[in-house]
Amino acid sequence: MIRIENISAGYLNKKVLKNISCNIYKKDFFGIIGKNGTGKSTLLKIICNLIKSYSGSISIDDKNINSFSKKEFAKIIAFLPQYVDTSMPFTVSEFIMFGRYPYMNIFKIPSSYDYAKVKEVIGFLQIENLTHRKINELSGGEKQKILIAQVLVQETDIIIFDEPTLHLDIGNQNNILKILRDLNEQYAKTIILTLHDLNAAGEFCNKLVLIEDGCVCRYGTPEKVLNYKDIERVYKTTVVVKTNPISDKPYVIPVSKNKIM
Amino acid sequence: MINKKFLFVCAFMPALVFTVFLFSLLHGSIQISFLDMLKALFGCGVDADIAVIIKQIRFPRTLMACVTGAGLAVSGCVFQAILKNPLADPFTLGISGGAAFGATAAFVIGLVSITNFFIPLCAFIGMIASVLIIYLLNVKKKFNSNSMVLSGVVVSYIFSSAVMLMFALSPSNSVQSAFVWLMGNLSTFDERLLPFIIVVVITGIIILSLSGNIINVVSLSGEKSRTFGMDIEKNIKFLFITASLITATTVSVCGIIGFVGLIIPHIMRKIIGTNNIILVPTSAFAGAVFLPLCDTLSKTLFSPLLIPVGVVTSIIGGFFFIYLLFKSERI
Numbered sequence: 263m264i265r266i267e268n269i270s271a272g273y274l275n276k277k278v279l280k281n282i283s284c285n286i287y288k289k290d291f292f293g294i295i296g297k298n299g300t301g302k303s304t305l306l307k308i309i310c311n312l313i314k315s316y317s318g319s320i321s322i323d324d325k326n327i328n329s330f331s332k333k334e335f336a337k338i339i340a341f342l343p344q345y346v347d348t349s350m351p352f353t354v355s356e357f358i359m360f361g362r363y364p365y366m367n368i369f370k371i372p373s374s375y376d377y378a379k380v381k382e383v384i385g386f387l388q389i390e391n392l393t394h395r396k397i398n399e400l401s402g403g404e405k406q407k408i409l410i411a412q413v414l415v416q417e418t419d420i421i422i423f424d425e426p427t428l429h430l431d432i433g434n435q436n437n438i439l440k441i442l443r444d445l446n447e448q449y450a451k452t453i454i455l456t457l458h459d460l461n462a463a464g465e466f467c468n469k470l471v472l473i474e475d476g477c478v479c480r481y482g483t484p485e486k487v488l489n490y491k492d493i494e495r496v497y498k499t500t501v502v503v504k505t506n507p508i509s510d511k512p513y514v515i516p517v518s519k520n521k522i523m
Numbered sequence: 524m525i526n527k528k529f530l531f532v533c534a535f536m537p538a539l540v541f542t543v544f545l546f547s548l549l550h551g552s553i554q555i556s557f558l559d560m561l562k563a564l565f566g567c568g569v570d571a572d573i574a575v576i577i578k579q580i581r582f583p584r585t586l587m588a589c590v591t592g593a594g595l596a597v598s599g600c601v602f603q604a605i606l607k608n609p610l611a612d613p614f615t616l617g618i619s620g621g622a623a624f625g626a627t628a629a630f631v632i633g634l635v636s637i638t639n640f641f642i643p644l645c646a647f648i649g650m651i652a653s654v655l656i657i658y659l660l661n662v663k664k665k666f667n668s669n670s671m672v673l674s675g676v677v678v679s680y681i682f683s684s685a686v687m688l689m690f691a692l693s694p695s696n697s698v699q700s701a702f703v704w705l706m707g708n709l710s711t712f713d714e715r716l717l718p719f720i721i722v723v724v725i726t727g728i729i730i731l732s733l734s735g736n737i738i739n740v741v742s743l744s745g746e747k748s749r750t751f752g753m754d755i756e757k758n759i760k761f762l763f764i765t766a767s768l769i770t771a772t773t774v775s776v777c778g779i780i781g782f783v784g785l786i787i788p789h790i791m792r793k794i795i796g797t798n799n800i801i802l803v804p805t806s807a808f809a810g811a812v813f814l815p816l817c818d819t820l821s822k823t824l825f826s827p828l829l830i831p832v833g834v835v836t837s838i839i840g841g842f843f844f845i846y847l848l849f850k851s852e853r854i
Contacts, residue, residue: 312749336752347607347744352797360740363751370736371800416751 263287264309264322264420264452271304271316278304279316280476286454286469288419291446293463294456295487296473297497302456303344303424305473309454310341310422322420336364340413341422351396354389354408355380361415376415383414387441403434410441421445423455427462435459439466460514464488465506472496488512528801536808540589547585547815548577551822552829583714585815586721588832591709591773592783592814593807594724596791597731599784600799600806601766604742605759606668609792612785613770616671617679618653619779622771623705624682625649626778630701631693639713642704646775653678654767658760666759667745707780707833709818716776727769728807731762735800738762742799780814780833782840787813790843 264286271279278301286292294302307313309320311327320327322338330338340361348357362376384390389407392400397408406426413421426442427435443466445451457463463470463484470487472480474496480487490503493514500517548560555563555573562569563577598613606615613619625645628634634641657674664670686705690698704711731738737758740748748755774780788806795805817835824830 307746310750312746331752332749332754333752336750339750341750343744343746343750345744346747347742349607350604350609350742350797351792352739356739356796356798360736360743360751363736363740363753366736369733370740372736 264320264454265324266305266309267319267321269305269308269316269318269320271301271308271313278476279308281318282473282476282478283318284471284478284481286452288452289446289450290452290454291443291466291468292452292454293467293470293484294454294473295458295460295463295470296479298458300473301476302473306341306422306424306454306456307343310339311335312341333364336416336418338418339420339422340416340418342409342413342424342426344424344428346409348397348400348405351398353393354395354397354400355384355393357397357408358383358411358415361412364416379415379417380411383411386414387411402429403431403437406430406434406438407441410438414445419450420452420454423453425456425458427457427459435462442466460488460493464512464514465509484512488514490514528795528805531795532801532805532808536805536812540808540811543812543815544585544589547588547819548581550819551576551581552827579714583717584709584818587712587717587777588709588815588818589811590721590724591777591780592787592810592812593728594769594773594810595780595783596787596806596810596813597728597803598766598770600788600803601731601738601762602784603788604738604799605666605762605766606672607742607744608668608672609789610785611672612782613766614679614779614781614784616657616675616767617677617682618650618657618675618767618770619774620679620682620686621649621651621653621656622646622774623649623686623779625652626704626775627686627689627701630697630704631689633697635697635700643713643716643775646778647771649682650767650771650775653682654764654771658763665745666756666763703831704778706831707778707836708831709777709821710829712776720772720776723772724769727765727772728804730765731769732804732807734762735798735803738799738803739797778831778833780836782836782843783810783814786840786843789847 266282266284269279269282270277282305294305296302304313308316358380359372359376362372362379363370365376366372384393387407389411392404400408427438430438439462442453446453467484469482470484471478472487472492479496480492488503490501493501502515502517503512504515506513549555549557553576555577559569559573560577563574595613602613602615603609603611625648626642629641629645634645656678660674661671740751740753741755741758741762745755787810788802791802791806791809795801817839818832821830821832821835
């Protein structure tokens, strides 16, 4: 379990997060939603130990994240940031192999187990046709799959994604989120992610936290969090919240205020 | 796949280096037959002049060309990874500016008249000074690639202004000598420095070849590298210092030989791929092929006149990039 207690953080004089507290349990599919600039990515980076200047504490299975060594931590949490530099023309399989870095020996030479793990993940994601292509020549959707493959070979129980569906079309968005759901359901991975798409958040996550001005506005199941009052207040827009007749999950429709009036 | 590439590195490339080495020994202002060269090398019954040319002039010069070419090419690989830019080279960070400043000072102040050792010594000190400045400027910025390039450009401008100032205030004969040195030259180095250079450069190349995967991961964005448990700043410092030391050692003796560190990793990346586990040693061998070939050209193009090898590498490098520009939209 990840216990987040009274996390406050900021940049220069601006406080981005104010006393954030919540628990993320094993096998949760945990979504963080909120307006742009409310500190969603900052919170993820604090959980991933990439930002050190904050107050409060984060523990994983009752062990403070600062007490793990860098290598130990990389075997517990894998993180896919919003931006990853893919300008160097590595082949897809070489690029995925970097995820095995925490497990490599002093000279960081991949072992036969590392190669087997990469092959297994390539098979799981069905990206065999991409393995010999250059990472910088792939489309957005293909690249995102490769980045997911890279975090999967890291063999961690917790995987964190910062906007994994950013800039993707609806088909690719759905495919990527289905992969994450499979990882959550079949491989018992704890998934934590930020999303701008409230419908995707409602459809795929089993827990959501809605952040408003750096504070937790609402925390719980999608049905509890995605209520029109909170959404309208946080996003400052008019919405209608309905239940998807097929999945029974809530979905949000933005409404043009002029038409209503 | 990796085994085929590994075979390429271990068998074909050393053979190519050896062939080019022999080729370079044979050609120069005077053409020497293969048999005479062998006799001269093994010290059995050959004309004394030929023996001197082969053993005392061409052998150390070609060896120096191989070592320098290998060192610059490997440094290029590392700087391209640190700066996340396939078009960077060992001089992008402006560390050659320090060498130019040091060497020019040695000529202008007149230290050369005491002993020629002052040229490499001053160039080395100047280069280490520029490396130190760039290092200190980037400690606070956590070795961010953009700030490294920016500080490199600034350091380079400051040192080149200082060189220009010295040129403006100095007698023309010392300016002429300094200018020739700045163009990169393999004909004037002191042979006694060769063992030292070989040890430093080869050790550096071995260390960097063994760090191939570290170089790979460093070339990703810093945030991503950290999630793999890598201490990114520590590794960038280690790679930057090792590659700079190799560059400083070769440049302080041979002058500024441009483009080797840029085009060799670039061409090798096209042939063998971007994986630095293979790319670094392959680039070392390719550099050890390229520079002796350029040196042979510099000896024979306007024979008996010798032109600085830096001029040849720059011309080839320039045309190569024009070719790349027209061949593909993406460099």
